[in-house]
Amino acid sequence: MSIASYLASEHPTAFSIEVLPPVRGKSIEQVYKTIDRLMPFNPAYINITTHRTEVIYKEVQKGIYQRTTARMRPGTVAIAAALKGRYGIPTVPHVICSGFSRTELENELIDLSYLGITDLLVLRGDRAKGENRFISESDGHEHAIDLCRQVSDFNRGTMLDGEQCEVPSKPFSFGVAGYPEKHEEAMNMEMDIEYLKAKIEAGAEYVVTQMFFDNSRYFSFVEKCRAAGINVPIIPGIKPLTSLMQQALLPKTFHIDLPMELASELRLCKNNDDVKSLGVEWGIAQARELKAAGVPSIHFYSMNASASIEAIAKAVY
Numbered sequence: 517m518s519i520a521s522y523l524a525s526e527h528p529t530a531f532s533i534e535v536l537p538p539v540r541g542k543s544i545e546q547v548y549k550t551i552d553r554l555m556p557f558n559p560a561y562i563n564i565t566t567h568r569t570e571v572i573y574k575e576v577q578k579g580i581y582q583r584t585t586a587r588m589r590p591g592t593v594a595i596a597a598a599l600k601g602r603y604g605i606p607t608v609p610h611v612i613c614s615g616f617s618r619t620e621l622e623n624e625l626i627d628l629s630y631l632g633i634t635d636l637l638v639l640r641g642d643r644a645k646g647e648n649r650f651i652s653e654s655d656g657h658e659h660a661i662d663l664c665r666q667v668s669d670f671n672r673g674t675m676l677d678g679e680q681c682e683v684p685s686k687p688f689s690f691g692v693a694g695y696p697e698k699h700e701e702a703m704n705m706e707m708d709i710e711y712l713k714a715k716i717e718a719g720a721e722y723v724v725t726q727m728f729f730d731n732s733r734y735f736s737f738v739e740k741c742r743a744a745g746i747n748v749p750i751i752p753g754i755k756p757l758t759s760l761m762q763q764a765l766l767p768k769t770f771h772i773d774l775p776m777e778l779a780s781e782l783r784l785c786k787n788n789d790d791v792k793s794l795g796v797e798w799g800i801a802q803a804r805e806l807k808a809a810g811v812p813s814i815h816f817y818s819m820n821a822s823a824s825i826e827a828i829a830k831a832v833y
Contacts, residue, residue, distance in 0.1 A: 518689035519561050519606055519635040520721030523749040523812040530560035530813035531833055532751075533825070537564065537589040544598065550822045551603065557829040560813060562599055563637060563724075566592040566610040593624060597631050606635055611667070611690075613657040614641025614650070618666065618676055621657075625670050629684050636690040637724060638663050638715075650701075660692060661715050668719035692716075694723040694750060696737035700771040709744050722749040724815055727766075729754075729798065730775040731805050752806050755817035756824040757795030759788045792824055799828040807832060 522530075533554055535547050551562065567589040596607040611624060628634070640660040643650040652658045657666070666676070671687035673680055692715045695708060702708035712723065723746070728734055734752050741750060757766075763782050766772060774782065778798055785791045803814055814832075816825045 518721075519608060520689045520691065520749070522560065523722050523751065527812070529807040529811055531557045531829060532559050532561050532563070532813050532815045533818045534563040534565065534753075534815065535595075536819055537567070537591045537595050540588050540590060544595065547595065547599070548602070550818055551599065553822050553826055554818070554829065555603070557826075557833050559605055561606040561608050561635065562603070563608045563815070564592050564596050564599070564610065565589070566612045566641070567615075593627055593631070593633075596628075596633050600631075600633060607633060608635045608637050608691075609633065610637045610639055610641075611663065612639045612641030613652060613660060613663050614639075614643070615653065615656075617653045617655040618657065619655060621663065621666060622670070622676050625667065625688070629670075629686075629688070632686070634684075634686050634688050636667065636688055638667060638690045638692055638720065659711075661711070661718050664690070664692065664715050664718035664720055671719075689721055690719065691722040691724055691751075692720040694725045694737065694741070696725050696728045696733040697772050705740065709740055709746070712741065713744055713746050716746055716748055720748070722751060724751045725753045726770060726772065727753050727755045727817055728772055729778055729802070730773065731802055733773075734806070735809070749812045751813050751815050752811055753815040753817060754799060754802055754806075755819075756799040756821050756828060757782065757791050758821050758824055760785060760791055762791070795821075796824050796827045799824065800831045803828055803832040 533551070535550055538544055538546060592609045596609040599605070600607045609628065611621065628636070638660055640650065640663075650658070657663045667688050667690055671684060673683040675681055692712070694712055695702070698705045698708050702711065723741075725734060725737070738750050763774070763779070767774065781794055782791065785794060806814055818825055
């Protein structure tokens with residue numbers, strides 16, 4: 517059963533997590549430690565992020581720098597295969613436009629298909645550091661919907677050059693991202709939902725939301741999606757607060773609001789331990805309300821938060 521089929525079926529609210537590949541040169545052991553810690557809650561699936569190539573400058577002589585590129589967190593496909601083999605849990609690699617050509621993406625789809633990893637999350641991805649707008653590769657995709665169409669074409673056996681190949685025995689099933697507080701580049705919420713609907717029509721079978729801290733934003737977003745004719749599962753994504761710096765970092769990076777009640781409590785925190793306690797308390801309340809509403813799954817963003825997620829899951833699942 518695909519993740520999309522599972523999410524659309526009748527079942528208790530599932531638990532799922534997202535992990536990051538290790539920084540280049542680091543061991544996979546930290547990823548294992550995160551997942552081992554959360555295995556008692558029977559994750560229904562594990563998402564693995566993908567990160568674009570970035571331009572970096574290396575000093576080759578004193579005062580002389582050489583421009584080069586590097587992917588600081590490589591290995592998404594390999595980690596997806598390793599986690600699937602180690603834990604026997606469906607893995608969902610992110611496939612992104614950002615930093616990849618269409619040919620590179622086609623090759624990635626071929627590799628994933630060979631590995632039997634056929635659940636994907638299809639995203640545009642972030643713009644490069646230092647750029648004020650998203651710029652695709654010369655032979656890349658500008659928008660996630662274009663990548664959705666490429667995956668759907670692949671499922672039909674149609675390659676980039678138009679050649680018709682053997683249809684995969686197990687086609688890809690994929691989800692896309694949704695933004696309860698609107699994507700930063702969308703002109704308004706209504707247009708953002710129009711774009712989301714177009715991705716569903718291009719083959720996406722479920723939606724995973726950007727993190728949020730106000731459940732009313734999620735419930736309102738779901739209502740607007742349903743009114744627009746989007747009827748696929750919409751999975752809430754949440755992340756517990758863990759550090760003082762997040763009071764400025766999260767709104768700036770993810771273009772989200774902290775509700776006034778949470779913001780007021782956060783201002784009273786004197787150190788990161790205080791923030792972690794607040795994050796767990798708030799996360800438990802969020803997760804309980806979402807679970808009571810019967811959401812198909814609660815998706816936890818685990819970066820630097822596995823201990824907090826463990827505490828939330830103990831109280832909710």
